[in-house]
Amino acid sequence: MARILISPFTFLFLGILGLISFPAEAAIKKYQFDIQVKNVSRLCHAKPIVTVNGRFPGPTIYVTEGDRVLVNVTNHAQYNMSIHWHGLKQYRNGWADGPAYITQCPIQTGGSYTYDFNVTGQRGTLWWHAHILWLRATVYGALVIMPKQGTPFPFPQPNEEFEILFGEWWHADVEEVVKRGTNMGLPPNMSDAHTINGKPGPLFPCSEKHTFAMEVELGKTYLLRIINSALNDELFFAIAGHSMTVVEVDAVYTKPFTTQAILIAPGQTTNVLVQANQIPSRYFMATRPFIDVPLAIDSKMATAILQYKGIPNTVLPTLPQLPASNDTQFALNYSKKLKSLNSQKHPANVPLKVDRNLFYTIGFGKNSCPTCVNGTKFLASLNNISFAMPQTAILQAHYFNIKGVYRTDFPDKPPTPFNYTGAPLTANLRTATGTRVSNIAFNSTVELVLQDTNLLTVESHPFHLHGYNFFVVGTGIGNFDPAKDPAKYNLVDPVERNTVGVPTGGWTAIRFRADNPGVWFMHCHLELHTGWGLKTAFVVEDGTGPNQSVLPPPKDLPPC
Structure with a gap:
């Protein structure tokens, strides 16, 4: 999903003119998540999967730093369910964190629970996913936290942004796959494909309709919010003909650096800027696993398309050069480039003394x-x-x-x-x-x-x-x-x-x-x-101050 961005300075200017009113206090954002089973087709196979609101991937939650968020989750599926808001700190409020049997008992079939939390001191790209069994194979989505109004990004303002979520796809019911593996004492069968925004791309059979395409305009800059939602694979990602500038990981700004490919592990997020500065055409975006030990994994490439406006779909896209699947040196070098911005507005408060x-x-x-x-x-x-x-x-x-x-x-x-x-x-x-x-x-x-x-x-x-x-x-x-x-x-x-x-x-x-x-x-x-x-x-442990202890549990906390 793409969104056109208005500069925070424009917001401020319009506010001064009285054309936009700023809320006096934090907004309350309410969402409804209905956990339901829906028949979904991918790679010539249709199967029932557990979804949120019938969508795969699930809906993106958009909030602003300082908001209070209420997400009512109603479970219509045959499996117990819990949702984790990956990367949100949930200060004193583990009741909203979500991992089953760690901070809550799961929401049973037919039950409901409202996750009630504040977004404090964080902005950037995070995500949410099921945190029970292997259900996050299909139950996941993006969580985008915008800076407070009037607060600019510490990098050039993009014209538009897209969420890019990587995932894995099994032809069979993933819970049955896991159950069979467990009963045999063996790892479950590996996934049958990787996906970009739920779609494997045209390099797989029967997938013409199952390709994510991102339309861009020459001369504009785009922010990609990239999330690795895959269950078991670290992934390389690249865009043919285009470099990327990394500006954030896990909702924390970084020192910008330019790269031809990124490495992103399951659970991680990476924001990159991409300039549409190449010859207008169609270009593949591609991802495939990084694995530097001899293990059996699905090594096939998932693709999406970056398409310049006005270019017909008949133009054959070009493929990017991804690092070799076992390129350990690229992985190590890439990780070394990641550093905190550590500016006056965004300091890196590293503990220097260890207790x-x-x-x-x-x-x-x-x-x-x-x-x-x-x-x-x-x-x-x-x-x-x-x-x-x-x-x-x-x-x-x-x-x-x-x-x-x-x-x-x-x-x-x-x-x-x-x-x-x-x-x-x-x-x-x-x-x-x-x-x-x-x-x-x-x-x-x-x-x-x-x-x-x-x-x-x-x-x-x-x-x-x-x-x-x-x-x-x-x-x-x-x-x-x-x-x-x-x-x-x-x-x-x-x-x-x-x-x-x-x-x-x-x-x-x-x-x-x-x-x-x-x-x-x-x-x-x-x-x-x-x-x-x-x-x-x-x-x-709790601290001694008035705001240093765990909050009381909500009344609708699911029973065990």
């Missing part, structure tokens, strides 16, 4: 499963603990002091140090299963190092922290060296985001201030790994 140091290892293993094909099933772990989902939401247990739901003894470091990225290991290192979380003191500063390991296989992992942004102060290949690597940290203008990639066979260090009380999920945003247990949560 709590955490070191989490990422590992895979196999557990006994007598009913599975090979007698084993896969699991994934942090610090050798594979997270087990509770039957009562952890936030409810925390708020009402319900015993026996979770334990607060998640270890700050792995119980058994080893050569994390050396020769491939097959041992489980005594992997345990449990609902174990970490208690964090209010307003303390935290450094967390996420270390990939070679337990069964190395692999890159995009980790998402709910309730917070964090600064990515360091990253590297191999084992993290606590004596040497911190000296190389960027503590001046590190990129700030809510989802970060841990490189294959490497590590990433993040820092944040724990100033948002409540229960906040942290997990790999590859749905396969999350389902295997690659997740945990932080219980951030």
